[in-house]
Amino acid sequence: MKIKRRKSNKKILKIIESKLCFFQFHLFMLRLSSSALRSLQRACSTVDFSKLLSVNCLFALRIVWAPKIKGIEYETIFEDLSNKSPSLLHYNPVHKKVPILIHNGKLIVESLVILEYIDETWKETSLLSEDLYERAMARFWAKFGDDKVVTSIFQGFFLKEGKEKKKAMVEAMKHLQFLEDKLKGKRLFGGERIGFVDLALGWLANFISIFEEVVGLKIVDEDKFPLLSEWMKEFSDSPIIKDNWPPQDKMIAKFHALYDATIAAAAASK
Incomplete structure (x- = not known):
């Protein structure tokens, strides 16, 4: 089922991808320049729903599948975990790792927590029972x-x-x-x-x-x-x-x- 969206409130997932992880995707492989990092930070302050993660690892793949099931659009940006960007360190200074979810300027970390948050926020095609x-x-x-x-x-x-x-x-x-x-x-x-x-x-x-x-x-x-x-x-x-x-x-x-x-x-x- 497609999620109804207003044109002015389109929900977009920003995905930060790991270049150096045991399970490596080759989608849009890029290193973020300083200007790209600033653009990402500005976007995360204005876009309704942003997400930063590695889709390579066991725990992060679940965060790739969930929005697909719910029909949420996203783009993929790659994060080099051997040379952690200022963006990653800014958004998760405690663990210094992905995944990270940014929703209305608020940060959420840990893949299972993010998975449940996505399910609670977008009710269509629910992943958890009402019981x-x-x-x-x-x-x-x-x-x-x-x-x-x-x-x-x-x-x-x-x-x-x-x-x-x-x-x-x-x-x-x-x-x-x-x-x-x-x-x-x-x-x-x-x-x-x-x-x-x-x-x-x-x-x-x-x-x-x-x-x-x-x-x-x-x-x-x-x-x-x-x-x-x-x-x-x-x-x-x-x-x-x-x-x-x-x-x-x-x-x-x-x-x-x-x-x-x-x-x-x-x-x-x-």
Whole structure:
């Protein structure tokens, strides 16, 4: 459903993109000049809705999908996180990172917070249920994904070695089983259409296959996690999701570099 807009109050998303992040988009690649930065700052003080983020990383992709689902227009501007611009440091001096949402001159950070804010501000095609309990559970599972699933997968398949690696892998499988159980009787975490939890966990649908290729291990086995496997396919096949993945070959190359560097560092420390 298209959002009704007055011509004088068109809502535009300004997206600051990371040039140096493990998952790299190649859309409108540019470095902001001083004049461009001043223009961006002026725009953010007058435009009703602006957003600064990296669409490369696991957590930021959800902020790309949400406005697409709701029909919100945006443009993409790239931020070099290895040389953080005055704009980024000005808008998020605490964390000094993206994503950042600027709405009517007010700043909002952290991707899940931004995701919920977008849903509350633009009611069309709601991502969260009106039921208070369901909303609370959606927040729980979204946070579970960030705090438990991401951490255990990265530690188990990238960062740990020996007994610590096995322990982390066991934790990762346990956390994935919780998600498998959550999908019983449903096509998507949101029911019949993509919702808040689907977007929060959406990185699984693409990045898991990247991880599996890099480390040479199967993470989400179809026999062990049939519902989760089917959800990953269902989510990925959605046109809005499919059209907004970062290039897979470039992500594989980035993760191979990360994995090789991790292995080399571990070997050097012995």
